[in-house]
Amino acid sequence: MDKITLKRPFFVVNPKSYLYGEKLHQLAKKTDELCEKYNLQSLFTAQLVDLPWVVANCSHVIPCAQTMESLKPGRGMGHVLPEALAAAGVRATFLNHAENPMTIGELARTIQRAREVGILTCVCADSVEEARAIAELHPDIVTCELNNLIGTSQIAGKDYIRKSTEAVKSVSPQTMVLQAAGISTAQDVHDAIFYGGDATGGTSGIVCAPDPLVKLDELFAVLDQVRSEI
Template sequence: MYGKDSMKMAKIADKLAKKYNIDCIFTGQLIDLQKIVLETNNLIITAQHMDSLVPGRGMGHVLPEGLVDAGIQAVVLNHAEKPLTIAKLDATIKRAKELGLMTIVCADTVEQCRAIAELNPDCMICEPNTLIGTGNSSNEEYILETTKAVREVNSNILIMQAAGVSNAADVKKVMTLGADGTGGTSGIINAPSWEDKIDEMMSALVKFKK
């Protein structure tokens, strides 16, 4: 998603985040994010990647300072489509923290969740790579085990359980099992009405707001 569609989605999410008074993370193509920052007020605008470099040489890389200058507040790291080594992930999380960017780090297995929690990101998205975009959400055992693995290392890390979440029932399931939040992509994009789908999921989520 990009351009006008991305802006349309952002404005819908912005309106509903205000309606329900919840923290809503919105990611998008880097080239669209600065426009979205300027035209929304209630979203945590989030880059889908950044690099750990400092100003200087870096052709083709995503400079952390550039994100901050554009008004971006957070960054997703280590998504299944943009994986990082532990060394690169460690360095990138530290660079983000230097600049006050919220770090949202993806992890696949229970072992990965435990290892990445040691790097102390602000938030983790625990989701099996095999379920991303399938419409099938994680089973109860996975949600409980990954949540436990993260909390045993650092109880301050926020946990999102997100793979395949696409309706209110999925939201209720992951939140009841101990997640701090959830999200969706394909389930929203493929819905007949983006606004109705986001409203459905946010209305389910707000019942668990702390």
């Protein structure tokens, strides 16, 4: 399976474990509608049991696993097999999130396995130095997010956005950079892209909003707007 080609700017909707079942389906359908409306791409993560529903019912989002592992078909009870994700229609995976970190060896092996099955890799990094080091593995996306800002509704300043983006691009120019952590307002989305990010996205800023669907509409509208400014 060939990997999807990403176009700047794109968005990530990452419900983590906040949503599942019907509520997740509603958010996925809304994301799908907004991708079509604005001609924008969005990775949409879900629990493994919900991903087949997203694949079957949302033709405009990029279905994304919240993790994956490097094992091959055979033994591996309880682990996440790359071939199984690909066969189910999953097109991307997060790796090394602060809430599910990986060793550097396992991360390198998993990125290679993702290449073999045509799945995009979105690898999380905390500091500028970590972003530069992870870029050496040439993932498809590096998510630059300060761990201490995750879930705080406070985003990193423009200096961090610029420096972390430059650190990744200096090592792996083809790797896209997702600027995240604390994204909750239209201004946050604007700044994450305007100051250099290829993408942005959110979790609690969306799912914990009074109306997550209205919030998502607001964030996609500004992503469409900032596209004309970069």
